Amino acid sequence: MSKHDAAETLVLEYNLFDLPTAQHKAGLAGLLLMVESMKRRRMKNLPDVAASDRAAVTVAFTRESMQSVFDDLYDAVLVEVEAKQKWSEVEPKRIVEKSVTSPNGKAKTEKRFVYDVIQPKGAFLAALYPDDSWVALWRDMLWKTLRSKPASRGLFKERADGKPSSVAGDAKGGLWAELIKAQADLAKGKLRTDSVAGTLFIGAQDTNAERVSFQGPIAHNFLLHFWLIASLTYVPRTLAIDGKSDYAGFVIVVPEPSHLAQFTSDFLAFVASLPTEAAGRTPRAALIDVPEEGGLEYLYHMVRRRVADSELSLAVSAVEIYRLESRGKSVHTLAAERISPTATMLRRYEALRKGCWNPLYKSLRIGNLLSQSAWFSNADALFGRFPFAFFLSVHGKSPARISPFGRDVSQTFRALSDDLELMKGPVPVCNETRPDDRLAVLVHRLTRAFVNHETKDRSGIDYESLKTKVDDQGRIRYPEAYRDAREKACSSAFLAMRGRRAEDFIEYFTGTICSVPQFLKEDEFVALSRALIDDPDTVKMLSMLALSAHSYLPSPKNTESPSQEGESP
Secondary structure (H helix, E strand, O other), X not given: OEEEOOOOEEEEEEEHHHOOOHHXXXXXXXXXXXXXXXXXXXXXXXXXXXXXXXXXXXXXXXXXHHHHHHHHHOOEEEEEEXXXXXXXXXXXXXXXXXXXXXXOOOEEEEEEEEEEEEEEOOHHHHOOOOOHHHHHHHHHHXXXXXXXXXXXXXXXXXXXXXXXXXXXXXXXXXXXXXXXXXXXXXXXXXXXXXXXXXXXXXXXXXXXXXXXXXXXXXXXXXXXXXXXXXXXXXXXXXXXXXXXXXXXXXXXXXXXEOOHHHHHHHHHHHHHOOOOOEEXXXXXXXXXXXXXXXXXXXXXXXXXXXXXXXXXXXXXXXXXEEEEEEEOOEEEEEEEEEEOOOHHHHHHHHHHHHHOOOHHHHHHHHXXXXXXOOOOOOHHHHHOOOOHHXXXXXXXXXXXXXXXXXXXXXHHHHHHHHHHHHHOOOXXXXXXXXXXXXXXXXXXXXXXXXXXXXXXXXXXXOHHHHOOOEOOOOOEOOOHHHHHHXXXXXXXXXXXXXXXOHHHHHHHHHHHHXXXXXXXXXXXXXHHHHHHHHXXXXXXXXXXXXXXXXXXOXXXXXXXXXXXXXXXX
């Protein structure tokens, strides 16, 4: 693993397939990205990197080059921050007075306490990313999770004080000295290990409650300083029962590279093209609704060019997803997942990400995508977790700040219908339509006939009479009476279905949805009858999803193009 000669050169030899975890493998890739970043900034004293094949790499360090790498990795500065309240046990640098405007519009003067705080520079990331917003997100994540305790920031503090990084030194405990000792021990047939701290490995503890230490070989531990460089940070949103969104913790996506040269090339292209549009202080592209979305986004961007060419990249064999959140004085790991990509999965995710804007619908679709279930699976459980107005467009009750659930569902049904129409053509069409999708399109059509009939009965307005009443962008102007009637028709049916099971649902469906004039071909009648008998829960989920889709009526105030809006009734 390591060699040392009289010329004061330390040679580290690694192979991806000898490393124990994704964080170690990402660390090896991160080390190569670190060297590339230093080259781009034309820094001196760089280690010499030589790759022999896709998985093996040799890195030769001198004392000076190792010091240079860690000085850059842990570089930091002191920056001033203002606080409204005085910090405990810390004297402010100075106290200033600021003029602020109160909620009632009156100006007043408030005290601000000024402190010096350590801020990681992250210059090695700034050389790779398109702007500082992604680097700022990395800093925020680092300080609130892995380095949340002041005692864990010592390496950054010494750099902020202008000192060389002690972690690279040849004094006792320094990596240069420890790696040389490890090489000497290995020559004697001994494997030298050391403890691994939670600041370097998610989930690790120097010593756990049973007083068992988390140990690893020195040369492996060395790599754990670099895995964050090859990883990406996302910010998960949570949707409360009152319809408000909030941000909770961070999601860190750790790749498991399987081809070092290809990975570094793809990663550099990926991060250089990251969108820079901001949502407050956070890059909008970093906001996700479920942790798994972060992993899928990482994979999608890393391999999308190769998938488009029908070549699934082997540069990333999997990603690990960790959701970390600071609670009080502790940082908790709230989720830990692993995703192994396939070409089919990424193609389906590409289609999904274009039409899923509602966080609840997105979570449903992503969960089913990863479990390889039908797109509508578990919808009944989702419908039971939130008020019905989260799924139907109900004036004054549906959350106003999130995209309508029904619009996303409507686009799914329309895409399924289009696929089935293409399959009728004389030329075979390559698609991934599932058998259940024919049933979905049928249930959607039957439900539409019911909703249109009920809406006309309640409002006295026929949809056909509205086709000529459009705005300058071709959108139908639905009268309020028509909207109210449609809302009530969809809501009453949705609530009636939600509370029914098996035989009760079958009786309701046949006596209500099928009570209005419906046109069914013989094979459709047989398929529907069989589904109601054999799998009423599927028909129920599809019916409720269809009601959600039909409840959404595009508004003339909507600025989206007609092609992006919900279908006509």
